Amino acid sequence: MTETFYEVLRRQGITRRSFMKFCSLTATSLGLGSAFVPKIAHALETKPRTPVIWLHGLECTCCSESFIRSAHPLTKDVVLSMLSLDYDDTLMAAAGHQAEAIIEEVKKKYKGNYIVAVEGNPPLNEDGMYCIHGGRPFVEVLKETCADAKAIISWGACASYGCVQAAKPNPTRATPVHKVITDKPIVRVPGCPPIAEVMTGVVTYMLTFDRIPELDRQGRPKMFYGQRIHDKCYRRPHFDAGQFVENWDDDAARKGYCLYKMGCKGPTTYNACSSMRWNGGVSWPVQSGHGCIGCSEEGFWDKGSFYDRVTDIKQFGVESNADKVGGTAAGVVGAAVAAHAAVTALARARARPGEDQNSGEK
Amino acid sequence: MLSQQDMLEAERHGRQVRSIYVYEAPVRLWHWINALAVVVLAVSGYFIGKPLPTMPGEASDNFLMGYIRFAHFAAAYIFAVGLLGRVYWAFVGNHHARQIFRLPITNAHWWSEVFFELRWYLFLEKQPKKYVGHNPMAQLMMFFFFTILAVGMLCTGFALYSEGLGLGSWADTLFGWVLPLLGGSMQVHSLHRLGMWIMMSFVVVHVYAAIREDIMSRQSLISTMISGWRMFKD
Numbered sequence: 392m393t394e395t396f397y398e399v400l401r402r403q404g405i406t407r408r409s410f411m412k413f414c415s416l417t418a419t420s421l422g423l424g425s426a427f428v429p430k431i432a433h434a435l436e437t438k439p440r441t442p443v444i445w446l447h448g449l450e451c452t453c454c455s456e457s458f459i460r461s462a463h464p465l466t467k468d469v470v471l472s473m474l475s476l477d478y479d480d481t482l483m484a485a486a487g488h489q490a491e492a493i494i495e496e497v498k499k500k501y502k503g504n505y506i507v508a509v510e511g512n513p514p515l516n517e518d519g520m521y522c523i524h525g526g527r528p529f530v531e532v533l534k535e536t537c538a539d540a541k542a543i544i545s546w547g548a549c550a551s552y553g554c555v556q557a558a559k560p561n562p563t564r565a566t567p568v569h570k571v572i573t574d575k576p577i578v579r580v581p582g583c584p585p586i587a588e589v590m591t592g593v594v595t596y597m598l599t600f601d602r603i604p605e606l607d608r609q610g611r612p613k614m615f616y617g618q619r620i621h622d623k624c625y626r627r628p629h630f631d632a633g634q635f636v637e638n639w640d641d642d643a644a645r646k647g648y649c650l651y652k653m654g655c656k657g658p659t660t661y662n663a664c665s666s667m668r669w670n671g672g673v674s675w676p677v678q679s680g681h682g683c684i685g686c687s688e689e690g691f692w693d694k695g696s697f698y699d700r701v702t703d704i705k706q707f708g709v710e711s712n713a714d715k716v717g718g719t720a721a722g723v724v725g726a727a728v729a730a731h732a733a734v735t736a737l738a739r740a741r742a743r744p745g746e747d748q749n750s751g752e753k
Numbered sequence: 754m755l756s757q758q759d760m761l762e763a764e765r766h767g768r769q770v771r772s773i774y775v776y777e778a779p780v781r782l783w784h785w786i787n788a789l790a791v792v793v794l795a796v797s798g799y800f801i802g803k804p805l806p807t808m809p810g811e812a813s814d815n816f817l818m819g820y821i822r823f824a825h826f827a828a829a830y831i832f833a834v835g836l837l838g839r840v841y842w843a844f845v846g847n848h849h850a851r852q853i854f855r856l857p858i859t860n861a862h863w864w865s866e867v868f869f870e871l872r873w874y875l876f877l878e879k880q881p882k883k884y885v886g887h888n889p890m891a892q893l894m895m896f897f898f899f900t901i902l903a904v905g906m907l908c909t910g911f912a913l914y915s916e917g918l919g920l921g922s923w924a925d926t927l928f929g930w931v932l933p934l935l936g937g938s939m940q941v942h943s944l945h946r947l948g949m950w951i952m953m954s955f956v957v958v959h960v961y962a963a964i965r966e967d968i969m970s971r972q973s974l975i976s977t978m979i980s981g982w983r984m985f986k987d
Contacts, residue, residue, distance in 0.1 A: 613920060622917070629812050631816055632813075633808040637806070659939040689933075689937045701946060704940070713944075713950065714950075717950020717954075721953045721957065731961070732965065
């Protein structure tokens, strides 16, 4: 049996007195009466920690790299005390058959009551042979593991949208998790990688409240993906003022003006970078002078250059942006109209002498 | 030669048809307000995507992008409210008010008129026909390049507007679904801009055709949108 929250707290040297104080405070802050204090205490004393299985498909492990750098809460607290990370092939000590046996064990013991966190995605071409996990196609492992899960977390752009391995022409047919697993609640945490604190925040929320956070239309937690980078960007006043960096080395770049004209995707990207920043709040892309590349948006590799604002639209098969296509169309229409007008004038001039048909008809 | 519908109407007005009241006041008013809104939208929209050269001085002394975006959003509201009013008038106004919303595609005679107009514009017909409302070719054009396009621009436009208003806002509730449907915010921006260019192409053709037909097809067009009366010149 996994430890309960209470057991973990006691093991970490927290007294029962402090634990009861915590329960009282929690009840008060949730607006509950004093009768709820023993109930909360009881829940924390008896409820086993939720086991998490962390799977790796086609990915680069940047999500794990980000995750282990979380500062609030510290990853050690998340991994060692809050979450029971029973299986994560990059972080766990066990290997080989010993490791694989854990998945089976968790599936049996916590049927319908564990969380699967997926980093990367399954490739479907050639029966999934482009990603082999423990001697079997990853897609099979994913389907089996998710079959009895309570909920699934799709870590990063890979699991959420497909990311670079799904960029055109997507030779392995890398497919985001929600298109393979369709019968479970899925929380998408996009980004390449997602912000560490966003990752631990989502996990903490799910373990504390025993439910998935409120999601938007695309299945992303509203609390972190509810606003665009642009909405909270500290350079936003320069955007509103019409002050832009025009070249990477111009005066405006040194003054920290808006990077909109340099192709910043902040206005089209939903993420928490501009409010939470990276590496424990040290900095983030725009603060270090480079525009956002929109890594938490669907198919960001296929949406044209990172350095144009009016960028290429790939649907037309050729690389061309709205201004080129539309401007050309408007130009052609204008030229056609001019030519048409010229022909009309000519025809009229030629017909005029001695014609008078119009008035003759009356 | 008048079309059947127009013949009946012409007869009701007596044998010697000189002029017919076509566009009622709300339609005319909408046309010109709408035209103005479209111009403001196109110009401000162009500069939102490709902003003007950078402004000197402190950020707190300038608000250029803010004003441009304000103009765009204000004109968009006028455009949207105008279109709603115009849809309402299609129900309560005369039958000409319904032309840009409904195509009589099951009417074979109407299609033959479309092709007649096509031949006329290709210089294959010597004599133009007279129509009380839009000619069928123009009607087809209005339907696809104005009505449908305008609805598309409203949906994509308010979807983009909802990004600023935030989740749960009215624009998000009504139009937020457009963003994931079309493949994300960036894609919607691109398509919205493409729509602007199509609208501009339409404006060029529309203005040209109106002037040309005013001269060539023995009936008034431009003054009709001001006075409401279609004058037949012969």
